Amino acid sequence: MSQKKADPNNKVAAENRKARFSYEVIDTIEAGLVLTGTEVKSLRQGQANIQESYASAEGGEIWLINSYVPEYLQGNRFNHEPRRRRKLLLNKREMARLAQAVEREGMTMVPLKIYFNEKGRAKLLLAIARGKKLHDKRQTEKERDWNREKGRLLKERG
Secondary structure, three states: OOOOOOOOOOEEEEEOOOHHHHEEEEEEEEEEEOOOHHHHHHHHOOOOEOOOOEEEEEOOEEEEEOOEOOOOHHHHHHOOOOOOOEEEEOOHHHHHHHHHHHHHHOOEEEEEEEEEOOOOOEEEEEEEEEEOOHHHHHHHHHHHHHHHHHHHHHHHHO
């Protein structure tokens, strides 16, 4: 699949760092978000949380569920609901492929991060992932510890 990769220079508004530990990421896709003005301002402040959120295919559309974007303090009466469902902007082929992966192959759609691209638009990096078993998580942790230890040993030698 030839999708645009997330540019590391972009400003990250929220990141789900635990997702790569809990899930085996098969593929990633960049999606736009339908947001209100106060949500964008709140995201720019970097207080959002997508740790417990997930994406779901409903009615031919993909929705981001249970993401937390706090109310914008200066928003007054025009503020948004912090845990509302947010529609993801994808083309029909991408939506169909995501829905098929979830239904047939037993995968899940996990948001990895929300960031602003070079044009200043809010984007979501969505992963098609498979849940890891406990022994897989232990193996990942062992590999991470070994790489850290290996780095220390090489640093001491050089």
